[in-house]
Amino acid sequence: MSEHTEKTMKPDVLEARIGVFVCHCGSNIAGYLDCEALTKYAATLPRVVYAKNNLYTCSEAGIAEIKNAIEQRGLTRVVVASCSPRTHMPLFKSACAEAGLNPYLFEMANIRDQCSWVHMQQREGAQEKAMDLIRMAVAKAAFLEPQQDIESSLVRKALVIGGGVAGMSAAIAMADVGIDVVLVEKEAELGGLLRRINRLAPKGEKAEDLVRDLVQLVLSKENLKTMLESEVTGVGGVIGNYEVSIRNGNGLEIQEMVGSIVVATGAVPLQPHGLFGYNGQNVITQIELEEKLRSGELNARNVVMIQCVGARSPERTYCSRVCCLTAVKNALYIKEMHPDAHVHILYRDIQMYGAENEKLLWDARGRGVRFDVYDVGRPPVVKEGAVELYRPLMGEVEEIPCDLVILSTPLVAPENTPALANLMRISIDQNNFFLEAHAKLRPLDFATDGIFLCGTARYPATVCEAQAQGLGAASRAETVLFKEKLVASALISQVTDLCDGCGYCVDLCPYNALSLEEYERDGHIYKRNKVDKMLCKGCGVCAATCPKGGVVVCGFTRNQLQAQVDAALEAM
């Protein structure tokens, strides 16, 4: 500790009574480090009044030792040198609390994952590093300040945006477990894209039956309020207490308070204007074909389907997941209507993933549907009465006669997606689909707490997948809404007197937790930063950005980090 810092210390820092517990973790630490020597060393550090090594600090005996030492030795700070805070910090903090010490007066040095485990072959260096880590933790501990967890109440009500299969499934699931739900649909009818579909792959149920059943369920729930021809126009607040403005069918603005939001705004099929001679007459899209199949007005006998129209291309890089399945399904229905019809599918990769889908492909082949790969560098050409297919195998162009061309176009994000994302302060990806918090582990969550995602608003999905995701998003929202209260860590940003309201930090905050507020002093109006305690995650971007110390993160304040850095450099 440099002399300068020592002089400027507050009394509670100077008088801190620190206890250090060095854990052997069986052989995990003690097998590579000399824990007894570390304990002796810890006892020599400033303000350390007690140091003890134990076999397992996390065992009952170890926890009891921490509690006893707090009570009997009058410890005002506790440092445990052991494993990862991710696994054991909550346990040690609660031990402090049980012994009457504010749990935020606890600090951890990770001498296992970050030392003994990674330096097994370099014992001497590892021992020195462990000493450094302990010295740094002790130095910081002196500057820790007591904090209180942040608690907030919540409204047990959910908003579902979008009344397609995903949104309806989510709304029904939540209503069933006793949550009040507001379901907002911009069209005059529920059902979304499903209303335009004929039959469902792979089993062939009628889409209209599913729509009817789902709508009936939605309407039967007393605690589910459906708003048709309505749109969300404003979203304020945070998890547990979102203030939502909705413009209803009569043009009136309605306010709702909800604890959680499920986004199920769906996707739309791309209209392929200018691609492959699309004309809506004899060159149509799969969704237009669905409508023909539904009404039974299909007379074509020679049908050619072209896959990946407007997808997997430089301007739209993604694969739309469901179009191959749709094409094969529709090919089978055409064969069912007209067994003598020729159906020819031109594809790049036939994406019949999973168990049931691949079976449809076998069935289609068995029924005489023809499949041919086309070269993306030389795609098929649609002409009057025929499609020209270049066959790389033979180096020849084959003319496939046809009276109907079906273009398989991708599902694309609705136009208003960016605006809606902006409204809710949630992210979208490069294709304008909503962006989940984690591609693998949190596919239905947003990074913004309390808002969830499902269906084709996330990425193209089958009806079955969309429904499963709707249910999934409901259960994610339930994990929030079934809490008695929301509790957040106090280790978040705090505005200091040095803030002059420049607003640099506001734009950079990844959680939208910061805003500027006006306040009056000596008859003048000033601006300063304001932290939303439920939104802030304590990431520290603001503190790192602020040129004047106007915002700090509790638990990572300048003097705490300075003490840690000074302690680190002391060894040099």
Add this chain to the structure above:
Amino acid sequence: MDVGRHPNINLLAYSEVEKVEGQAGDFRVTVRKKPRYVDESKCTGCGACAEKCPTVTSDEYNLGLGKAKAIYKYFAQGIPSAYTIDATICRNFQPGKKCGICQKVCQAGAIDYKQEAKIFELSVGAIIAATGYDLFDARRIPEYGYGRIRNVITALEFERFLSASGPTHGHVYRVTDLAAQEALPEMEKVCQKAVKGLERYEKQFSMTSDEFYGRYESGEFKGGNEEYDKWAAAVVAARKATAELEVLQKKVESIESAHRLAFIQCVGSRDIRFNKYCSGFCCMHAIKEAIIAREHDRDAQVYIFGMDIRAVGKGFEEYRNRGAKEAGVHYIRSRVAEITEGKNHTPIIWYEDTKERVVRQMPVDLVILSTACQPSASTRRVAELLGIELNEFGFYKTASYPPLDTTRPGIFICGCAHSPMDIPESVAQASSAAARAAQVLAGSGTMRLAS
């Protein structure tokens, strides 16, 4: 870890369901908790027991590529973080044998050789079966040579090679080269012992072995002391061992990581002989493994042989393009006919180049088989236990809508027990199954529609 720490989750590891009675909203489930011979509440997972355990076996988690002990933790991050004794190999459980070392070294006093299975009943409203899947046994396709050609491995084995905590610490070697590396220390020991064995004679007769052997060869010590003959034999043995060691050392020194890698897709999937369906996730893990292999080794050349590359998830098509662009992955549209073994254990891939319409062969360092996702071996038994039906593929049968309902109300499934799927899909489905279970618990169940 989140599961282990959650206050509302009672984790019953190493346990099996024995009986299910009752109905949706009111199931009674009999569970058998198998004895692990370690007290979970006391074990701290320190690993002192496994360190000292004298019984070595192959490491199941690393697919036999590494070593494990009779007291083991399946993998480092497992929850609960407790060890288990494999009673089928532990000395203490073998008739007429004794050990007790782990009990002695365990400072937590957690070892309990007398632990018995516990049977108890749970009362639950809904059941979710997330029993996962098994991988197709590649030996069933003899023309691919798995199990016979040593440098043909499965994708899961390759995953362990790529893992920093795996048996090769993330380096990719040919299996045959790895065997040579492993044999080296043993060979060194043998050689050392043979050379050391000569010292006794050298002392006894005050002569170097080389000098002695030269003279012995010229017939100087013939018919004399029996010890001379023994010494001569020992010299021959030591020279042979030294020569063998040198050969092995040279071989090991010249070992390079495996540069030419070939992935064979649809091994056991999309194949009428085995599973007609597509396993869904293998194209993506092949691409991922190819990219990682290339990150580890800039000289890696990776070929993926498949009928279609099914990159159908969010960001997957982009990932596939990245594989080609950044990792130089060659996607070859082909169904591989056969793999043979060439000189120096080199696997040779025989395939039809569908663009040129010719049969080609390609020698590579390692062949990686993307094996199919199959219903787990216990699926049929679990289905009988739960009273639910299976579908034509052997997975649990579900309604289309709602998609995770089995044929028995109150019982739901998710993940690869449903059908092959990737991680995001599995995670999303798990949440859906939870929502369905919550509906049942809330006394509704009205989501069940006529199918």
